Amino acid sequence: DGGITQSPKYLFRKEGQNVTLSCEQNLNHDAMYWYRQDPGQGLRLIYYSQIVNDFQKGDIAEGYSVSREKKESFPLTVTSAQKNPTAFYLCASSRRIDSTGANVLTFGAGSRLTVL
Amino acid sequence: QKEVEQNSGPLSVPEGAIASLNCTYSDRGSQSFFWYRQYSGKSPELIMFIYSNGDKEDGRFTAQLNKASQYVSLLIRDSQPSDSATYLCAVRGGADGLTFGKGTHLIIQP
Numbered sequence: 081d082g083g084i085t086q087s088p089k090y091l092f093r094k095e096g097q098n099v100t101l102s103c104e105q106n107l108n109h110d111a112m113y114w115y116r117q118d119p120g121q122g123l124r125l126i127y128y129s130q131i132v133n134d135f136q137k138g139d140i141a142e143g144y145s146v147s148r149e150k151k152e153s154f155p156l157t158v159t160s161a162q163k164n165p166t167a168f169y170l171c172a173s174s175r176r177i178d179s180t181g182a183n184v185l186t187f188g189a190g191s192r193l194t195v196l
Numbered sequence: 197q198k199e200v201e202q203n204s205g206p207l208s209v210p211e212g213a214i215a216s217l218n219c220t221y222s223d224r225g226s227q228s229f230f231w232y233r234q235y236s237g238k239s240p241e242l243i244m245f246i247y248s249n250g251d252k253e254d255g256r257f258t259a260q261l262n263k264a265s266q267y268v269s270l271l272i273r274d275s276q277p278s279d280s281a282t283y284l285c286a287v288r289g290g291a292d293g294l295t296f297g298k299g300t301h302l303i304i305q306p
Binding site for chain 1: 200204230240241242245294295296298
């Protein structure tokens with residue numbers, strides 16, 4: 081079945097440590113996205129990538145980094161510079177944007193990061 | 197900064213009634229509009245999207261769009277307890293993904 085796989089599902093980190101969240105998709109989608117969700121809040125865009133080897137900052141990119149070396153993969157690194165990293169992280173993908181802008185985002189199951 | 201506003205709720209609706217969820221957006225250039233459902237602890241799943249003014253129906257769900265008023269709504273007919281969830285409104289205005297509202301928590305009372 082096609083879909084998006086995020087790992088790990090749960091992750092605990094000590095302050096000052098970098099962690100990398102994995103996101104892999106087999107939907108042959110060009111675009112991939114990382115969102116962060118805090119309790120009672122909507123989703124906020126961290127980074128997105130429309131094509132391999134290219135990515136753009138979203139609204140809250142500070143303290144995060146990404147890479148897009150393969151079409152299928154878009155890992156997110158939460159660095160020690162991120163002041164409040166405890167959150168639910170969601171990876172999504174979509175086909176390349178068409179003129180209607182109606183391309184649907186498909187989400188992975190999410191990764192829940194807790195900083196101890 | 198694009199903004200999407202939703203009433204956080206909770207919105208309580210009796211089983212079998214119509215649930216009406218509302219959303220307003222700030223960017224007049226927004227092109228398409230999405231409703232996602234999110235159960236507690238789970239990832240969002242798409243209910244439907246709309247990009248033309250008017251109504252779009254899919255089963256028990258109807259999305260309504262009024263671009264002049266910058267307003268989009270979701271109606272759920274014959275509400276079921278399984279419809280209890282948080283409903284996220286999202287807007288696309290360009291190539292940079294979707295801008296989401298904070299969501300409305302819907303409770304269907306048996």
